[in-house]
Amino acid sequence: MIERVKGTRDFLPEDMAKRRWVFEKIREVFEAxxxxxxxTPVMEYTKLFQLRSGEEVVKQLYAFKDKGGRDVSxxxxxxxxxxxxxxxxxxxxxxxxxxxxxANMFRYEEPQSGRYREFWQAGVELIGSDKVxxxxxxxxxxxxxxxxxGLRDFTVNIGDRILLDEFAGMLGxxxxxxxxxxxxxxxxxxxxxxxxxxxxxxxxxxxIEKVLELxxxxxxxxxxxxxxxxxxxxxxxxxxxxxxxxxxxxxxxxGVKDWIRIDLGIARGFDYYTSIVFExxxxxxxxxGSIGGGGRYDNLIEIFGGKPTxxxxxxxxxxxxxxxxxxxxxxxxxxxxxxxFVIPLKDMEKVAINIAVKLRREKIKTDxxxxxxxxxxxxxxxxxxxxxxVIIVGKRDVERGVVTIRDMESGEQYNVxxxxxxxxxxxxxxx
Amino acid sequence: MIERVKGTRDFLPEDMAKRRWVFEKIREVFEAxxxxxxxTPVMEYTKLFQLRSGEEVVKQLYAFKDKGGRDVSxxxxxxxxxxxxxxxxxxxxxxxxxxxxxANMFRYEEPQSGRYREFWQAGVELIGSDKVxxxxxxxxxxxxxxxxxGLRDFTVNIGDRILLDEFAGMLGxxxxxxxxxxxxxxxxxxxxxxxxxxxxxxxxxxxIEKVLELxxxxxxxxxxxxxxxxxxxxxxxxxxxxxxxxxxxxxxxxGVKDWIRIDLGIARGFDYYTSIVFExxxxxxxxxGSIGGGGRYDNLIEIFGGKPTxxxxxxxxxxxxxxxxxxxxxxxxxxxxxxxFVIPLKDMEKVAINIAVKLRREKIKTDxxxxxxxxxxxxxxxxxxxxxxVIIVGKRDVERGVVTIRDMESGEQYNVxxxxxxxxxxxxxxx
Numbered sequence: 012m013i014e015r016v017k018g019t020r021d022f023l024p025e026d027m028a029k030r031r032w033v034f035e036k037i038r039e040v041f042e043a044x045x046x047x048x049x050x051t052p053v054m055e056y057t058k059l060f061q062l063r064s065g066e067e068v069v070k071q072l073y074a075f076k077d078k079g080g081r082d083v084s085x086x087x088x089x090x091x092x093x094x095x096x097x098x099x100x101x102x103x104x105x106x107x108x109x110x111x112x113x114a115n116m117f118r119y120e121e122p123q124s125g126r127y128r129e130f131w132q133a134g135v136e137l138i139g140s141d142k143v144x145x146x147x148x149x150x151x152x153x154x155x156x157x158x159x160x161g162l163r164d165f166t167v168n169i170g171d172r173i174l175l176d177e178f179a180g181m182l183g184x185x186x187x188x189x190x191x192x193x194x195x196x197x198x199x200x201x202x203x204x205x206x207x208x209x210x211x212x213x214x215x216x217x218x219i220e221k222v223l224e225l226x227x228x229x230x231x232x233x234x235x236x237x238x239x240x241x242x243x244x245x246x247x248x249x250x251x252x253x254x255x256x257x258x259x260x261x262x263x264x265x266g267v268k269d270w271i272r273i274d275l276g277i278a279r280g281f282d283y284y285t286s287i288v289f290e291x292x293x294x295x296x297x298x299x300g301s302i303g304g305g306g307r308y309d310n311l312i313e314i315f316g317g318k319p320t321x322x323x324x325x326x327x328x329x330x331x332x333x334x335x336x337x338x339x340x341x342x343x344x345x346x347x348x349x350x351x352f353v354i355p356l357k358d359m360e361k362v363a364i365n366i367a368v369k370l371r372r373e374k375i376k377t378d379x380x381x382x383x384x385x386x387x388x389x390x391x392x393x394x395x396x397x398x399x400x401v402i403i404v405g406k407r408d409v410e411r412g413v414v415t416i417r418d419m420e421s422g423e424q425y426n427v428x429x430x431x432x433x434x435x436x437x438x439x440x441x442x
Numbered sequence: 443m444i445e446r447v448k449g450t451r452d453f454l455p456e457d458m459a460k461r462r463w464v465f466e467k468i469r470e471v472f473e474a475x476x477x478x479x480x481x482t483p484v485m486e487y488t489k490l491f492q493l494r495s496g497e498e499v500v501k502q503l504y505a506f507k508d509k510g511g512r513d514v515s516x517x518x519x520x521x522x523x524x525x526x527x528x529x530x531x532x533x534x535x536x537x538x539x540x541x542x543x544x545a546n547m548f549r550y551e552e553p554q555s556g557r558y559r560e561f562w563q564a565g566v567e568l569i570g571s572d573k574v575x576x577x578x579x580x581x582x583x584x585x586x587x588x589x590x591x592g593l594r595d596f597t598v599n600i601g602d603r604i605l606l607d608e609f610a611g612m613l614g615x616x617x618x619x620x621x622x623x624x625x626x627x628x629x630x631x632x633x634x635x636x637x638x639x640x641x642x643x644x645x646x647x648x649x650i651e652k653v654l655e656l657x658x659x660x661x662x663x664x665x666x667x668x669x670x671x672x673x674x675x676x677x678x679x680x681x682x683x684x685x686x687x688x689x690x691x692x693x694x695x696x697g698v699k700d701w702i703r704i705d706l707g708i709a710r711g712f713d714y715y716t717s718i719v720f721e722x723x724x725x726x727x728x729x730x731g732s733i734g735g736g737g738r739y740d741n742l743i744e745i746f747g748g749k750p751t752x753x754x755x756x757x758x759x760x761x762x763x764x765x766x767x768x769x770x771x772x773x774x775x776x777x778x779x780x781x782x783f784v785i786p787l788k789d790m791e792k793v794a795i796n797i798a799v800k801l802r803r804e805k806i807k808t809d810x811x812x813x814x815x816x817x818x819x820x821x822x823x824x825x826x827x828x829x830x831x832v833i834i835v836g837k838r839d840v841e842r843g844v845v846t847i848r849d850m851e852s853g854e855q856y857n858v859x860x861x862x863x864x865x866x867x868x869x870x871x872x873x
Contacts, residue, residue: 012529012530012746012747012748013486013487013489013490013493013526013529013746013747014487014530015482015483015486015526015530016483016485016486016487016512016514017510017512019483019485020483021480021481021482021483021523021527021531022480022481022482023480024478024479024480024541027478027479027480027481028479031479039805040802042805042807043801043802043803043805043806043807043808044802044807044808044809045780045783045807045808045809045810047455047458047778048455048458048459048462049452049453049454049455049458050452050453050458051446051452051453052446052447052450052451052452052560053484053516053546053548053560054447054450054560055444055446055447056444056445056447058444059444062444073508073509074509075506075507075508075509075514076506076507077504077506077550078504078505078506078550079448081447081448083447083506085484092452095444095446096452098443098444099443099444099445099446100452105823105826105827106813106823107812107813109809110455115484117484119508119509129483129484129485137812139813140812140813142812142813142814144791144812144813144814145812145813148810148812155802261791261795264791264792264795264796264799265795265799266799315443315444316443316444317443347478349476352476360575360692360695361695364692364695364696365695368695368696368697370474371471371474371475371586372474374470374473374474375474376473376474376475376476377474377475377476378475378476378540379476379579381538381568381571381573381575381576381579382537382538382570382571382573382575382576383573383575392536392537395536396536
């Protein structure tokens with residue numbers, strides 16, 4: 012017996028049916044918003060991720076040397092690959108570019124509950140607009156993606172890296188990234204631990220007061236944006252706050268404002284975000300935090316050698332979202348058994364195959380007894396795999412021009428003439 | 443500028459649309475045949491592939507050491523992973539098991555035209571039946587999969603490893619695998635080269651005669667199976683030939699016999715095949731050989747430590763099939779541009795967003811001007827990305843309760859009242 016690779020999973024038919032249900036819901040919304048599907052290779056040269064990423068991501072890369080001695084990594088997310096593709100081939104294309112993907116990502120860290128080495132994301136990138144209208148379009152789509160799965164009980168919490176930068180400046184902190192990292196962790200810490208970390212970082216009491224004031228700017232935009240106006244004095248900060256007001260108006264017009272919260276303590280892990288960032292949270296008892304997130308990254312394309320080009324996007328973590336949808340009972344129970352199971356009795360194989368061919372042409376999921384089992388055992392199999400209907404093809408019946416159709420749920424049996432099988436089956440399956 | 447990893451590709455929206463078209467056609471047939479989707483991790487421990495594979499495959503594995511020093515490979519095909527999954531978790535499940543997958547595979551060899559390091563396969567595995575009925579079901583599905591894409595000009599060529607084994611025995615050859623390898627290569631060699639290789643292998647003239655006789659057993663089953671009966675004398679071979687007759691009958695009942703050929707020279711590269719093997723060929727001027735193949739592998743599950751369990755399956759090579767479909771013009775031109783592009787003129791953003799929201803709820807692919815461009819430039823963009831309709835939202839129009847819809851193909855313009863936009867758009871898009 013050879014084990015699966017550590018930290019990976021197999022997806023069985025029921026898993027796949029559920030995953031495809033979620034993917035197709037999200038895909039429909041992505042396409043309705045005018046995003047177009049792309050896919051990049053699973054592997055990239057490791058330096059691509061080193062160029063842009065926070066140290067956490069690089070440490071957790073699924074990196075290795077290929078047979079040619081090149082440093083290669085399985086992608087930890089799609090944004091770098093998309094930016095690489097844009098720089099290499101799409102700088103001259105009409106802007107904005109709107110791309111989406113549904114793909115597997117990889118990381119190498121000690122596997123723990125809900126953290127797999129191979130995991131899936133559905134996401135979009137909008138490249139070539141620095142307008143707040145582009146942020147609004149992407150955030151509205153982010154909300155609509157969750158809504159498409161039936162989820163209602165969630166919020167999209169919006170932060171702003173420019174305001175965090177300005178805040179670090181106000182406090183006279185030069186290591187703004189260091190400060191952001193601490194602020195980003197606050198939800199995982201007690202108030203006391205949080206304050207201790209800020210002290211260790213070198214902040215005095217009045218600065219810590221300010222930090223506590225900042226992380227309280229958290230709630231519905233109409234309630235908390237006025238607080239931000241009080242806290243921030245600089246022109247740059249004031250401009251950014253106006254942008255957040257405009258964003259809020261736009262999201263109201265998109266009809267998604269109910270799900271929007273401002274949370275100025277949000278920084279997001281990646282260092283490459285430049286202004287508006289956001290993440291989605293859905294309250295749950297499964298210990299699942301963020302179910303997706305994104306933000307604006309106006310410098311990344313330049314870092315990769317392209318002409319400076321603004322961009323924004325998000326990724327939805329399927330392994331985060333799916334358990335919540337299941338827990339809430341939002342995913343329809345998948346039908347993984349065949350709709351029809353055809354059992355040929357003695358010498359009736361040819362007729363049975365004929366029936367199966369006709370049903371399959373109508374896209375009816377049809378299975379056929381292939382192992383030469385007798386009726387009792389074949390019925391038992393049909394029952395165990397969850398077939399809805401069984402068609403029994405017996406010689407005497409066929410000589411009279413009929414077969415027997417059994418509804419496995421109700422137990423009802425019908426004698427159906429050979430040329431009415433397809434209609435009767437559709438009727439019984441309510442198609 | 444950072445390059446893509448050698449031997450890999452990016453798939454752009456038009457590529458993805460075509461690939462998804464093919465995948466969905468094939469998926470529909472797989473499901474109609476009662477196969478259920480599964481997916482295994484991209485990586486497996488390398489020893490899994492070493493245990494079962496021909497040396498060619500192992501040499502070409504995309505193998506590496508992970509950070510923990512474990513020997514890991516990106517899967518070269520799905521059959522090993524499926525057998526591993528079966529052995530670990532499904533030995534007690536009702537048989538037969540019918541699984542399908544659509545997934546990426548990997549190999550490490552010098553990239554050449556049409557041979558990528560990451561490539562895609564759609565395939566099935568049927569586990570737990572040794573009956574020729576199972577071979578027929580799988581081969582019928584193989585034919586129907588190609589038919590579903592509109593392809594007609596192809597054949598499925600069937601060989602038999604038991605007959606090749608018996609043949610090696612007849613010739614007194616102990617290295618039957620070595621002989622099979624030479625026979626398998628015959629289509630890439632001239633008659634002279636082929637004969638020379640057989641001489642080097644140690645065959646005398648009369649044995650070479652026999653080999654030439656064998657590889658001529660190639661054509662429609664009704665024409666060539668009688669020749670096989672003449673060539674083979676052993677009881678085991680006779681039984682296997684009866685099985686091929688039965689297979690042919692079954693495939694006739696499935697309605698796919700027209701595409702079936704017998705070709706006793708086919709061995710297929712993998713060492714793990716045990717009896718009936720097959721591959722599909724579609725004549726083309728692109729230099730593409732086999733577009734897919736498969737066969738019975740009754741020993742593999744035992745090799746992986748499971749209870750001996752018969753199995754059969756196939757894989758369709760998407761990178762082989764797709765160029766042929768394109769070359770034949772069988773893939774509908776994908777619509778990758780938006781169906782509707784909404785352009786707000788001055789101060790009309792709110793109304794424009796409102797219109798976009800309504801259209802998107804109806805799953806109409808709708809884009810909206812996000813960069814604040816003036817009408818002329820926005821129309822130019824809509825034209826370049828291939829939008830079908832443009833909705834121009836101007837202040838004066840809106841005050842009169844209307845917008846302008848322009849059909850970008852015909853150039854026609856319509857004044858449409860605000861609450862009739864969705865209907866008019868559906869009408870113009872013929873939905």
